[in-house]
Structure formats: structure tokens, C-alpha cells
Amino acid sequence: MKKINTSPISGTQELLPEIQAVFDKLKTGVAEKYRAHGFMNIETPILERCEILFAKAGGDTEKQIYKVAKTNETMEDATEALRFDHTVPLARYIVEHESDLSFPLKVSQMGENFRGERAQRGRFREFYQCDVDVISRNDLPLFYDADVISTLLDAFSTFGLKTPVLARISNRKILKGLLSGLNLQEKSTDIYSIIDHSEKVPLEKTAAALDEIGLTPDEKAKILGFIELNGKPEEVAEKIREMGVENTILKEGLKELTEVAEYLTAGGLNNFVADMKIVRGLDYYTGTVFEFVLPEYRDIGSVCGGGRYENLAEYFTDQKFPGVGGSIGLNRLFFVLNEKKLIDLESKKPLDIAVVPISDKENAYALKVAAEVREKGSSVTVVAGDKKLGDKMKYASKIAKSAIVIGDAEVASGKYRIKEFQ
Amino acid sequence: MKKINTSPISGTQELLPEIQAVFDKLKTGVAEKYRAHGFMNIETPILERCEILFAKAGGDTEKQIYKVAKTNETMEDATEALRFDHTVPLARYIVEHESDLSFPLKVSQMGENFRGERAQRGRFREFYQCDVDVISRNDLPLFYDADVISTLLDAFSTFGLKTPVLARISNRKILKGLLSGLNLQEKSTDIYSIIDHSEKVPLEKTAAALDEIGLTPDEKAKILGFIELNGKPEEVAEKIREMGVENTILKEGLKELTEVAEYLTAGGLNNFVADMKIVRGLDYYTGTVFEFVLPEYRDIGSVCGGGRYENLAEYFTDQKFPGVGGSIGLNRLFFVLNEKKLIDLESKKPLDIAVVPISDKENAYALKVAAEVREKGSSVTVVAGDKKLGDKMKYASKIAKSAIVIGDAEVASGKYRIKEFQ
Numbered sequence: 001m002k003k004i005n006t007s008p009i010s011g012t013q014e015l016l017p018e019i020q021a022v023f024d025k026l027k028t029g030v031a032e033k034y035r036a037h038g039f040m041n042i043e044t045p046i047l048e049r050c051e052i053l054f055a056k057a058g059g060d061t062e063k064q065i066y067k068v069a070k071t072n073e074t075m076e077d078a079t080e081a082l083r084f085d086h087t088v089p090l091a092r093y094i095v096e097h098e099s100d101l102s103f104p105l106k107v108s109q110m111g112e113n114f115r116g117e118r119a120q121r122g123r124f125r126e127f128y129q130c131d132v133d134v135i136s137r138n139d140l141p142l143f144y145d146a147d148v149i150s151t152l153l154d155a156f157s158t159f160g161l162k163t164p165v166l167a168r169i170s171n172r173k174i175l176k177g178l179l180s181g182l183n184l185q186e187k188s189t190d191i192y193s194i195i196d197h198s199e200k201v202p203l204e205k206t207a208a209a210l211d212e213i214g215l216t217p218d219e220k221a222k223i224l225g226f227i228e229l230n231g232k233p234e235e236v237a238e239k240i241r242e243m244g245v246e247n248t249i250l251k252e253g254l255k256e257l258t259e260v261a262e263y264l265t266a267g268g269l270n271n272f273v274a275d276m277k278i279v280r281g282l283d284y285y286t287g288t289v290f291e292f293v294l295p296e297y298r299d300i301g302s303v304c305g306g307g308r309y310e311n312l313a314e315y316f317t318d319q320k321f322p323g324v325g326g327s328i329g330l331n332r333l334f335f336v337l338n339e340k341k342l343i344d345l346e347s348k349k350p351l352d353i354a355v356v357p358i359s360d361k362e363n364a365y366a367l368k369v370a371a372e373v374r375e376k377g378s379s380v381t382v383v384a385g386d387k388k389l390g391d392k393m394k395y396a397s398k399i400a401k402s403a404i405v406i407g408d409a410e411v412a413s414g415k416y417r418i419k420e421f422q
Numbered sequence: 423m424k425k426i427n428t429s430p431i432s433g434t435q436e437l438l439p440e441i442q443a444v445f446d447k448l449k450t451g452v453a454e455k456y457r458a459h460g461f462m463n464i465e466t467p468i469l470e471r472c473e474i475l476f477a478k479a480g481g482d483t484e485k486q487i488y489k490v491a492k493t494n495e496t497m498e499d500a501t502e503a504l505r506f507d508h509t510v511p512l513a514r515y516i517v518e519h520e521s522d523l524s525f526p527l528k529v530s531q532m533g534e535n536f537r538g539e540r541a542q543r544g545r546f547r548e549f550y551q552c553d554v555d556v557i558s559r560n561d562l563p564l565f566y567d568a569d570v571i572s573t574l575l576d577a578f579s580t581f582g583l584k585t586p587v588l589a590r591i592s593n594r595k596i597l598k599g600l601l602s603g604l605n606l607q608e609k610s611t612d613i614y615s616i617i618d619h620s621e622k623v624p625l626e627k628t629a630a631a632l633d634e635i636g637l638t639p640d641e642k643a644k645i646l647g648f649i650e651l652n653g654k655p656e657e658v659a660e661k662i663r664e665m666g667v668e669n670t671i672l673k674e675g676l677k678e679l680t681e682v683a684e685y686l687t688a689g690g691l692n693n694f695v696a697d698m699k700i701v702r703g704l705d706y707y708t709g710t711v712f713e714f715v716l717p718e719y720r721d722i723g724s725v726c727g728g729g730r731y732e733n734l735a736e737y738f739t740d741q742k743f744p745g746v747g748g749s750i751g752l753n754r755l756f757f758v759l760n761e762k763k764l765i766d767l768e769s770k771k772p773l774d775i776a777v778v779p780i781s782d783k784e785n786a787y788a789l790k791v792a793a794e795v796r797e798k799g800s801s802v803t804v805v806a807g808d809k810k811l812g813d814k815m816k817y818a819s820k821i822a823k824s825a826i827v828i829g830d831a832e833v834a835s836g837k838y839r840i841k842e843f844q
Contacts, residue, residue, distance in 0.1 A: 038803025266786030381460025
């Protein structure tokens with residue numbers, strides 16, 4: 001009988017071994033693709049100084065940070081907390097190790113982050129993020145925006161999804177320039193947030209929200225027309241130019257968007273579109289922004305996102321470190337893919353071979369056989385114990401794809417047979 | 423100029439990319455060996471309910487537990503904390519998922535644990551542990567004690583150490599039975615702790631400590647003689663039998679020790695000894711106990727440890743789950759191996775190939791070449807930007823083992839050459 005509640009706490013992931021094996025494959029797949037694309041892995045600690053995490057104060061994030069303290073300490077004394085993303089620790093890392101790093105620095109980070117969000121289905125408070133970033137000093141070629149997007153798209157290719165993935169790309173300079181050209185820059189915060197939200201509500205609601213902040217019918221029509229634009233980047237850019245708004249930043253944004261698209265095409269990709277609904281809430285994005293979706297499952301929302309930021313470490317140093325990066329949230333992704341049955345969970349048998357000695361007499365020989373087949377790259381266990389052979393085989397069939405039975409005859413002959421479980 | 427202290431907090435590990443690559447190799451090596459030996463990986467959350475972690479209350483561990491709370495909460499309200507090892511969460515996991523698991527369950531766990539110890543050189547507060555455990559219901563064959571030890575020894579074989587590793591093995595029943603046979607069971611707690619400490623102090627100190635707790639000269643001589651015993655298990659067992667102490671538990675311990683040794687030998691291992699100094703402080707060990715050392719570097723202390731516990735989950739359930747397991751603390755190990763120069767850190771170049779377009783005109787073609795060589799399994803980056811070729815090559819030589827330069831000629835001919843950096 002249980003003496004205590006043994007469920008894992010809400011907002012965390014805990015899987016049975018055979019499901020964990022599938023999750024681990026996603027992890028490994030992502031890590032290998034990141035490396036294949038020339039990203040070097042680093043690990044920053046989970047524990048960070050509060051002053052680092054709170055440097056850019058304010059907002060929901062701050063309320064969600066978990067501080068830590070030992071049993072005999074009080075919260076007010078707490079000077080350390082759990083990182084809530086990989087970007088802030090990366091900024092600290094870059095400033096700290098600057099003189100030992102070669103720029104542009106292409107880095108990946110894989111690991112747990114923590115946010116004290118209200119727990120709800122498919123939302124995690126402890127979540128595994130897989131990030132790639134390219135950081136430079138002073139300036140960073142646009143080439144790397146495409147590098148990050150294509151690396152992330154390639155990572156998705158390892159998941160064996162039963163549905164396509166699409167990268168939706170925009171550039172923050174386009175909307176910024178457009179609003180400036182329309183003389184709406186003072187309402188830009190509101191407009192960004194309305195556009196960010198527009199995906200989840202009917203068009204009328206978005207229109208009403210734009211009315212509410214005092215846009216003229218003409219302005220409203222322009223914005224609504226703008227956010228409906230999506231498709232081939234050069235065609236979207238052309239349509240925006242046809243709006244006739246003159247603005248330097250807008251022009252720059254369009255140029256950047258089409259250049260990134262050209263690099264993606266050159267790299268052999270075609271599963272991307274320009275989409276003017278993409279703004280990404282975070283205010284540190286300054287150029288390219290992107291989100292990945294599964295077009296056949298729009299309700300899932302974004303499964304990957306990122307963008308370019310002109311100044312990664314502005315709270316930690318006067319030096320300018322522009323960067324571009326993106327992140328896959330693996331727990332949420334795994335959760336929704338499972339729910340929609342978009343990945344195969346059927347490999348219910350985590351091990352390749354179970355070596356089954358008929359009695360303890362054959363244990364020693366079973367060890368030799370196990371070492372032999374293991375040498376060839378299989379995962380192998382020996383099923384010991386004085387149970388009946390039938391029971392051992394039943395157990396073996398649950399954990400392994402095949403079995404090798406070792407009895408007197410096998411020991412004497414030195415020969416054995418691999419039996420596949422159906 | 424820095425605006426803030428950007429060093430990682432004390433007691434955490436943070437490495438440059440080229441050193442991280444070596445650390446990651448250790449990680450991957452361990453994970454692969456664990457899997458090869460038939461251990462299935464699981465991940466329990468880092469965040470745990472306080473009542474789980476504090477179930478077995480008392481001791482230093484309790485003081486070292488990090489509780490977590492959000493910014494607007496107080497420490498008294500905290501109900502969650504960071505796990506301090508993998509064993510407690512494993513016990514919870516087993517009880518929670520019992521009906522969905524096949525026993526004996528062979529599991530591995532790899533991940534960060536946290537202890538608020540006083541920071542000192544080579545001691546970590548956030549540390550990466552690599553555990554293997556075999557858990558059963560009611561009883562668990564001794565075979566698995568050898569299984570765990572040989573798996574851990576094999577994991578060490580992937581590190582490419584320049585010095586041998588030795589497993590020192592004992593069985594808690596031997597000392598328990600001996601003390602009982604000598605009628606010293608009431609002093610056993612003191613004696614365990616004196617033996618546990620005996621390695622770090624001269625023999626006289628150990629002798630004096632045994633005097634202090636009131637042992638007779640004869641008893642003292644027996645204990646001192648006992649803890650000096652080490653070598654081939656059957657020989658050590660024989661010497662203990664020659665002490666003439668009659669006790670059933672002692673006999674059982676000797677039988678278990680020699681049986682485990684026989685399985686290790688059968689598995690082709692010879693880098694292990696019986697060593698009566700090994701007791702392992704933790705009081706939940708009840709049978710086999712072991713520690714690994716690097717005999718040429720005794721001052722490093724134990725680099726791996728574990729043992730058998732009769733009742734893994736006694737604080738969570740009435741059911742009996744015996745287990746045997748062990749753990750490699752990868753941060754401390756890496757730290758000491760580095761310090762003693764026992765692993766090669768020389769592969770200073772994390773990437774295989776840098777593709778270097780001479781100008782932006784060749785970027786698109788460089789992407790094609792990169793995809794081509796990546797296809798063959800290399801890690802490849804493209805060095806973009808309008809810098810001089812010399813500067814790009816200098817950068818490439820820092821991050822990659824070889825380079826492919828792409829200019830007009832390469833684009834025209836479709837041919838390219840891989841240049842190795844010396």
C-alpha cells in the first residue's frame with residue numbers, strides 16, 4: 001500500500017521506459033542535426049544569480065522565476081534562481097568568455113528550463129529546450145538567419161512526423177517601417193499585440209480591436225490587408241511594395257526577408273513562406289522572426305520559434321553582440337505529437353536482445369554470449385534468476401525484440417540461436 | 423565594459439565549447455554503454471514534492487536540499503524542491519508506475535542533481551549523475567550486483583583514461599556479521615564510521631579511534647586486521663573465515679561476495695578486488711557495496727560507487743522493492759581527470775569542415791557543398807560575411823579540422839578540394 005502521493009508534480013514530464021526511448025530519440029536527433037550544421041554545444045548551469053535573471057526586470061517572466069534557497073534560509077535571502085530560458089544565460093556566457101571564443105559563434109544548448117506558470121494540460125513548468133544561436137560582434141551577416149532556420153527545419157526532419165512542417169517567416173523591420181510610414185508608430189505596441197493575437201481570433205475581432213485603438217477605416221484596412229499577406233517571400237514583398245508606403249526601414253525589412261528566403265532556396269528548402277502575422281511577442285527581436293507550424297494541425301500552434309536580436313547582452317555589457325537564434329520546446333512538442341498520433345510510439349521494446357540462461361548454471365556462459373552480441377552493437381541484457389524458463393521468456397518478450405536461450409546444449413556446443421519475438 | 427558580474431555561480435560547471443565537446447563525449451559514452459548493457463533510460467523531473475524528498479528525514483542531506491518558490495511566494499509556503507539524487511525519485515517512480523513496469527527493471531538515469539553544499543574546489547552544487555539500477559519485487563538475484571558493477575566498469579572504458587580503474591568490492595553483511603559475532607553490534611554505528619574514515623587517516627588514528635569507543639586490544643586488533651584485508655575475493659574470504667568468528671550473516675556475506683566475484687570473472691573482468699575498507703556511509707545499503715578508484719591516483723578518492731539496498735521504497739509503500747545500483751558523478755570526475763591530465767583535451771576543434779565562400783556571390787553554392795559533405799556524416803558550417811578570405815580562413819582554422827574554399831572556379835567547375843588544417 002502506498003504511504004504517500006507518488007505522482008510526479010504537475011507541469012513536469014515523466015514517461016515509461018518505452019515511451020522515454022522515443023523521447024530520447026527526438027533529443028538525440030536534434031542534437032545530431034545541430035552538430036551536423038556546425039553548432040557547437042555548450043551547457044550553462046541551471047542555477048543562475050538572481051541579478052542575472054532579473055537584469056531585464058518586469059513582465060510576466062519575472063513573476064514566473066523560481067528562486068531557490070536551502071531549508072534553513074528564507075526567500076528574502078535567496079540570491080540564486082533557476083534559469084527560465086537559454087538566452088539570458090547565453091548572454092552572460094558570451095560576455096564572460098568573450099576573449100576565449102571565436103565569432104561568429106554558432107552554439108547549441110539543450111536542457112531543462114523552469115517557469116512557474118499555472119499548470120495546464122500540455123504546459124510544462126520544467127521543460128526541455130533545444131536552442132541554436134549564432135552570435136557575433138558588431139555585425140552578423142543575414143546568411144546566419146537562414147542558417148538557423150534551415151538547421152531547425154532539418155532537426156524536425158529527424159522526428160519522422162506523419163505531417164509536413166512549415167516555417168513562417170517575417171521581419172520586424174517590415175511592420176516597424178510600415179507603421180512609421182503610416183504615421184502609426186505611437187500605436188505600435190498595441191498594434192503588435194493585436195497582430196500577435198490575430199491568429200487565435202476571428203478577423204472581426206481583430207478589426208474591432210484596431211477600431212478600439214482609434215485607427216481610421218483606411219488605416220485599419222491597410223493593417224488587415226497587411227496581416228493577411230502570406231506566401232512566396234518575393235510575392236509578399238511585391239504586394240507590400242504595391243501598398244505604396246515609403247519608408248527606409250520597411251524597404252530594408254523587405255530586402256532582408258527576400259535575402260533570407262534566397263539562402264533557404266539555395267539550401268534546397270521549399271517548406272517556408274513569408275507570413276505577415278508573425279511578429280513574436282518578445283520585444284528583443286529586431287529583424288527576422290519565424291515560427292514553425294504543422295499546417296495540417298494549425299490548432300497546435302507554433303512548434304518552434306526564434307529570430308534576430310541586435311543586442312543580445314545589453315544588460316550585461318556595453319559591447320554589442322548581435323545574434324539570431326531559435327528554439328524547439330521538446331516536451332510540449334512531444335505532448336502534442338503524441339496527442340495527435342503524429343509519431344510512432346510502437347517500438348514498445350527498448351532492448352535488442354535478452355539472453356536467457358535456463359538455470360543459474362548457465363549464467364556464466366550467458367554473460368559470455370551477451371558480451372559477444374553486445375560487441376556487434378546490440379543492447380543486451382541477461383535474464384538471471386531461478387524462475388521457470390516460461391516466465392523468463394515472457395519477461396524477455398516484454399523488454400526485448402529477440403532472445404537467445406542458453407541451456408546445457410548451448411554451453412556444450414558453443415552455438416546459439418537468436419529467436420525473434422513475433 | 424561589463425555592467426554586472428557574469429561569472430557562473432560557484433559550484434557549477436561551465437566550459438568553453440571545445441572542452442564541452444570532450445565532456446559531452448563522456449556523457450554519450452556512458453549513455454551508450456548503459457544502453458548496451460540492457461539498461462532502459464528514464465527521466466524523473468528535477469522538481470519534486472518536498473514530502474517525497476524529506477520522507478526519510480534528517481541528516482546532512484536534508485539541510486542541503488534546495489527548495490524552490492516563485493518571486494511572490496515565501497519559503498515557508500514552498501512545497502517543491504530540487505532532487506538531490508536519482509535514487510529517491512526512482513523509488514517514487516517505481517511505486518507510481520509499478521503496474522506498468524516489468525521486473526526486474528534495469529534503468530539508467532542521467533541528469534543534474536542539486537545539493538547546497540559549501541562550495542569548494544572540485545565540489546559541485548549542481549552536478550550531473552549517471553546512475554544505473556536494477557529493481558525487483560520481493561527478491562533480486564545476486565547476478566545483478568555483478569551486472570551493475572560490470573556495466574559501470576565498461577562505462578569507464580569509454581573515457582580513454584591514461585590510467586587503470588579498479589573496483590573495490592565488499593558486502594555489508596560481512597562487517598555486520600563480524601561485529602555481531604564479536605558481540606560488538608552495539609558499537610556498530612561508531613565502527614562503521616571509523617572504518618569509512620580510515621582511508622583518509624594514518625593507521626594510528628584509526629587505532630586510537632577504536633580505543634576511544636572502548637574496544638579491547640583483542641577486538642581492536644581484529645578490526646584493524648579485518649580492514650587491512652584486500653585482494654582476490656576468494657582469498658579475502660578465506661582469511662576472514664580463518665578469523666574463526668561464527669556467524670550466519672557473516673557467512674552469507676562471504677558467500678555473496680564470492681558469488682558476485684565469480685560473475686565478474688565469468689564476464690571477462692579482472693580489474694576488481696575485495697576490500698574490507700569499503701562500507702559506504704549511506705545506511706540503506708544492505709549487501710554488496712563498491713567504489714571505483716584510480717589506483718595510481720588514490721588521492722582522488724572514489725570515482726564511482728553504489729551497492730545493494732533491500733528496500734528501495736520503504737518510505738513510500740509497504741511493498742518490498744530490493745535493488746542494486748551505482749552512480750558516476752560526471753562533473754567531479756571530469757574535474758579531477760582534467761586536473762591530473764588523465765584525459766585528452768587536445769581535440770580543440772569541435773567541427774569537421776568549414777566551407778568558406780570567397781565572397782557573398784558564392785554563398786548559395788557553398789550551401790550546396792555544405793549539404794553534400796554533411797550528408798556523409800560530417801559536422802559542417804559555412805563561413806559567410808564580407809570579410810577578407812584570409813580572415814575567414816583564420817576563423818575557420820580555429821573552429822574546424824579542415825576547410826573547403828569556394829570561389830568562381832569551384833562554382834564553374836562544380837569541383838572542390840578539402841584542405842586539412844595542419
